[in-house]
Each structure stands twice: as C-alpha cells, then as structure tokens.
Amino acid sequence: MDILQSLLQGFATSLTFSNILAALVGAGLGIIVGAIPGLGSVTGIALLLPLTFQMDPITGIIMLGALYYGCMYGGSYSAILLNIPGDAPAVVTSLDGYPLSQQGRGGKALFTANISSFIGGTVGIIMLTFMGPILAYVGLMFGPAEVAALILLALCSIGWLLGDNPVKGLISTFIGVMLATIGIGTAFGQPRFTFDSMYLLNGISFIPLVIGMFGFSQVLVMMVNRIDPAAQGLSSRLGLKASLLNRKEIRSIIPASLRSGVIGNLVGILPGAGATTGSFLSYVLQKKVGRNGSELGKGRIEGVAASEAGNNAAAAGSFAPLLSLGIPGSGTAAVLLGGLMMWGLQPGPLLFQTNPDFVWGLISSMYLGNVMAVLAALAIIPFLVKLLLIPASIMIPVIAVVCVVGSYSVNNSMFDVWFMLGAGVVAFFMTAAHYPIAPLLLAFVLTPRLETSLRQALDISRGDPMIFLRSPIAATLLTLILLFVLFPLVKKLFVAARQRRRRATAE
C-alpha cells in the first residue's frame, strides 16, 4: 500500500501541464533521435541534458525519461524500414522487421514494434515500481562469474538459432568475437590487432560496423534485387487501415510481449548486460517456446514483438540499480546519473528516504513518458510507411548517404566512414555465401563484457575455474549451455534411432 500511495503522490507531482508538455516534447525528440542511424539514447540525453538544467529537476527528469523511451521506440524504425538498426538492440528487431517491410507489411511491423514496446515498457516499469530495490539486489547477485556464464549462454544460442546453417552461424559468432578483440581491451590494457594504427587503438566502433554490415550491404543487394512498390501493389497494403493489427495478430503478440517484458526487465537490471542482451534473450525464448518459433527470422510480427518488448523492459530495468544502489545499468543510465548528481541528488539506498518526491515523480514520469511515446509513435506511422513507397532509384543513393553521414557523426571520423564502406562490402559477400550477419554483430557487442567478466572471475578465484561451478547461478547457466549444445545432437540421434526401428519393423 505504501508503494501505491507513494506512486499516486508521484503522479500528483508529475501530472501538471508543464510536465505533460515536457514529456511530449521529450518523447517526440526521442523518436527523432532514435530513428536517426548512428544516434542513440545516450547521445539524445547528452544533447538535452544542458537544456534541462534551467528547469525544475522533476520537469527535467520527466523530459529526459520521455526522451529515453522515445529513443527506444524510434530505434526500431530504421531497422524495420531500411534494415539499418539505429542501435545494438534494434539488430534483433531487424531480423523480422525488415523481411516484413519487404513483404509490404512494414506498417504492421511498426505497429507491432510500438505496441509491444509499450507493453514491454509497462511491464518493466511495473516491476521497477513494486520490486525496484529487490531487483537491484538480485542484480548484485550477478558477479563476474555469473555475468560471464550468462553472456556465454547468449553467445552459444546466437549461432545455433540465427540462420539456416548452425555451422555458419557459429563461424559468424566467432568472427564477431575476433573483431571485438581489436584495440586496447579493458580487461588487459594491451593493444591487439591494431597494426600500429592509432584509429584502431579504441577498437572498432559498433555503429559504423552495424551501419555498414546491415545498411550499406543492403544498398548493394538493392542494386540488383529491386523492389518496385507500384508493381507489387505495396501502396494498397501500406495504408493506415492495412497497417493496423487485427484481433488474431494482437492475440499473437501479447504473450510474446509480456514474456519478453519480464525477461528483458530481469536482464536490464544486470549492470552492463543492457537492452541488447535483453532483446536477444527475449527473441531466443520466443523462438524456443513461442508459436511459429521456427518461422522467426522470416518476417513474423512475434519476432518484432519479442525484441522490442525485451529492449524497452530492459530500459526500465536499468533504472533499478541506478535508483536503489547508485549503479547505472546502462550507458544512458550513466549519463542520467551525471544529471542527477548535477541537480544535487545522490542516487543510492537513501534516495528513497531523502528525496521521495523526486524518486516517485521519476517513476511516475516513466509511465507518462511511455504513454506519450506510444501516442507520438502511433501518430507518425502513416507518414513513415510512405517511405516504403519510394522507388529504389532514389532509395539507393539516399540510404548510401545516410550510411556515410550516420557513421561519420558517431566520432567525427573519416576512418569510420571508410570502415563502414569496407564492412558493407564484406557483409555483402558473407550474406551472399549465406553467413548470417546478426550473430557477428551480437557477439561483437557482448564480447568485451564477457572478456572482462571472465578475467575478473578468475582473478577472484586465483585461476581456479571451479568458481563457475561453486556459484549456483553460474552452474545453472553453464548446465543450460551444455543442454543447448547437446540437445540438438541427442535429438538427432533419437530421431535416427526411431527411423531405424521403424524401418526394421516395416521389413
């Protein structure tokens, strides 16, 4: 009851005209920033932070919270419409979102992304409201050994699940890990594979890599495989009415969104794991337990729903360690932490006692931000789907230019632009040879955290690998990995034995 009362008080604080306006502006800006390839919520919040210092702290944090949610919604748009994921979690969204666009169902993919983002975000915020401190302490139970085991589980499942050929999927995963070892790793402080180039000292930037491998390689594919929207009758299928989800489709995305909301939120509270792991594990779970799981990756709205609900719930989850313990769970939360400290607030266990107005105002503003973001996002869908009607003769040069500008704007570096171009050509040939690209990118994102956690775990145990078995969480995760690897083999042997028995009986 205390929590409900505090939440209602929070709503009383946050539901003023100026705060609602701030939420609307924040959500709108967030959608724009999130939709621009190369920019993400960290950039958006960093850009807006100085402006909010003039405001009342509660209004400021409401605006930033809404911007964060808006970015989460907008990040999926370029992934669905152009196959250019705006940020790492959107890589998973593009797996089903872009095929849906190619089938002329881009509007439905956008609606699904928005509605499941809303459901996932709401699940995440509700869990944060009622279990915030508990969630934060669960997150703390994940030490280096547990985090390493969790990321290893994600890596093992990536290769097996994405693409038609698991061997090629695993090779792509290995290549992603190898690319992530370029530069000075945080675990060792030693330059690797830099070949004396100062541009490689910080490693490869993720955004130019993802823009090249997904966006620019798509331009090369489009050069020959052109989709003529008029000839394929896409215009009739891209109207607002055709984009709305029917009852059957809504029924199919609700279980996926709720399940992914819970998974995403739990992963989001783990420092460093973040929205990418949240959206990917949600997608994996959907593929394993959801209806039509085997169809995921070929253009299913359930795939978009799982990914989007997972990453929005993870965004809410990352606030739990920030507010309860003062530990940011993601890059965006780290920027927000800076903002809170500049307002004179010290996030941590005492924040709930010393500044209850602010904390509950912030939590209630997340509900407000989520509602504003979904309203703004739904309102612009009719305009967004028109993008799909633009002919390839215009799309090819414009997307190519967006790829160049997006990859340059991350670090203001021409090296990144050339790298993006090379990555696009390499990805084009890999895709032509049926090597899936998504495992490579996801492995690239997860590897630095895996390497650091593995090193830290073995430092703690002084080189004793039994640390992974002594921890019940890590041991469970490692058992899951073993099952994951062995299950397909056992299933294959079982099916072969059954077929032999049947043949013997028939003879």
Add this chain to the structure above:
Amino acid sequence: MSNVNKPSDLGRQFWISSLVTLSLIAMGLAWAGFGWLKYGVWMHNGPGAGFFPLVMGLGAALLGGYELLRRRWIADQVGLRNLWPAVAMGIAIATIPLFGMVLAMTLFIVMWMALVEHQSWLKSILIGGGAGGVIYLLFGMWLMVAFPQGALIGWLS
C-alpha cells in the same frame, strides 16, 4: 538479413562460397597465430590477451574447414553491378577533402540519380539538394556535427 537471390550457376556458387569460407579460415588462423605467439594465452592465473583470439580463431578455422569438407556450395547470385554503389561512394568519399561532406554527398545523389538511374537532371538536383539540406539542418545545425568543410569552401571564402 534477407538476401535470397535466384540461384546462380554451380561454378559461381562454388567460387563465392569457397572464397568467403577460405577468407574466414585465413582470418581465424591469423587471429589464432597472433593470440598464441604475440599476446599470451594464459597469464597471472587467468586468460591473457591472446586467449580469446586463439580460441575463437581456431574455432572459426576448424568450423570453416568442416564447412569446406561438407562441400555445400550455396551462394546467391552476385555480379559486378552489385558493387557499383560501393565504388561510386568510394569516389564520393575521396572527394570530401575537396568539396566537404555535405556537398560531396549532395553531388553523389545528383550524379547517381542522373547518370546511373537515368532520372532527369531537374529531379536529381531537387532530390539531391533536398537531401543535402536536410543533412545540413539535422546534423550540422541541430546536432552540431563538425562535418569536414572541404578545401573548396576555403578557396571560395
């Protein structure tokens, strides 16, 4: 990423499939070699800087070898025409020190639409100019991205 083209002839499929796999094997072996010989695999009771490159490089090379032995030459149809945008964009990027980012990208759109897509010059200029304007306003003015100006602007001013 969906990129399913029509199946090409077996010879071309063989070359694309085997060349890509061989390149990945070579990369894996290079990573494993550097990891083993240069960076150190195990040090101070834990994995060294070369541990991941060695394990992952060997993994990629071994699986790549297995893939070659399976002799499944599956690849989509690709041709030199697919690489035109990369070549044209490479030339456009090379002109950025002269024209600056916004002008070079505007010229790329205009030239591509007019010369490759055979659109009218007026339409090409309108779309190229519009796209350049949006990029300048969004990235240059609002997000304050410091685009390269190009030597031409310096000479003119």
